[in-house]
Amino acid sequence: MFFSTKDTGPVADAVKRHWVDTHLPAWARPYARLARWERPIGWWLLLWPCWWSAGLAAIAQEAPWPNPWHLALFLIGAVAMRGAGCTYNDLVDEDIDAQVERTRSRPIPAGQVSRLQAKVFLVLQALVGLVVLVQFNTFAIGLGVASLLPVAIYPFMKRITNWPQFFLGLAFSWGALMGWAAAFGSLSWAPVVLYIGGISWTIGYDTIYAHQDKEDDALVGVKSTARLFGAWTKPAIFLLYAAATVLFVVAASLADAGPAAFAGIVIGAAHLAWQAIILDIDDPDQCLKLFRSNATYGWILFAGFVVDGLIHWL
Template identity: 55%
Template structure:
């Protein structure tokens, strides 16, 4: 293996991973360290849950450390999920232009070594999870069932993005449970909003691969919705905001909570209006912009919490 080992097309050119030692570079690419957007999309719902619990009056003394724990956990577990997904999908990935250069299908890492790396990442994730209360630990372990099933969803349904939503937004429940020690209806409202958020951004992402997916028999919402995608995105965006508004109602949020949703509404509207499903670069750019969208949604519970402090 040489220093010229190619990166995948959707990674930023000349990113930091490209300058790491050749021996570890394939493992960093396997865990998508060269594409941090996935970590953000996994972390942000955790922050939503924490902030909503704080807004609802749950103010544990360890809340300062919880975002740090969740950031570490999101980083390693997103990497573990990517490794697992690539192990399962290695034959499909070899047939798709965007994924053919991933470490396993390109022969940079053997399946056996990928499994070993996956176990290593999961052990780090377990150490992080054990920093929380018992209820949160059990809740976190339960999410593994969703993670294990996800790679197979694209083989049996045109809605694998819905299953990804169930998986990626589990952090909204974890964040709330970590702060509150339990779950409340508002946490489930937030979880529902997150599921529609994933349907929104991952449908956009999936439009990069529609031609290859159709040829190899992989299903996605992008294929299912086709030219009607933008109309469906309007519906998904509506449900995202509705979920946040319901969560606010259930915690008796301050009016500032609802006003703080306006920037996120504007961002979602911008994405829908500028989407070109036939332009893969446009799809990737809009997909990545959902880090900003998720952080804008975080403003609502943060602003509500601030009203309790002034």
């Protein structure tokens, strides 16, 4: 049977006693772990730039709220494409993952899923993403196809540059362009500036995440901003998050946003500052907790944009 797998237990850094392990049949669990279904933070971080962009587009259109159909499509697409991206990344990084304590129990290096099975699963997830993408206008479809370039090159960057987090930002922040394109069928400076801010935000939160693996990364030769910044990580995070905040303010201004949107950005900035202040780069558990807290940050900004759109409409 093609989908036959062997479940040798959960991945080391997976959420324990998640529904993937308690409710899915044994044959499906390795695929769920391959797509990181038990770790929704990944698709939230991919989704937020999409929803922020849709929120700013609604403000610019003087609509009461972002297009609900677009929000639903972005949600489905984020889950599917995050899973596809993780599957692709694991195929590329099989040898590296096998040498890192936190990742050696992932489905491919652990032998739970064969490379052929993983490739078929990757195609199936990508097809779901394609079905979502073709629901949008022609411009947005072309823009979505273009996003495959940064997605394709990202896994290789950790081998050749100290800035793989920058390339992750190029891929994960692409939704900042998509939300606006889906609403207008074109781009303007507001989503472009939002995109650049998203890249800065991504470098910040993924630097925190990368500190979990810095010792193993050094042994196997994987590069990262965590290793690059080292003891200077705290000031670097402050600068990256400050840059993201300023750029989000500029993007909101270009979209003619009102006080509620800026209030959300300010409250969000306080949350980012809290991350940087309490960060202990030598505490892997805390690094993971702070990384995951960026889902809360996403809600704060999105809530500000939605409330601002409602106020404008009323």
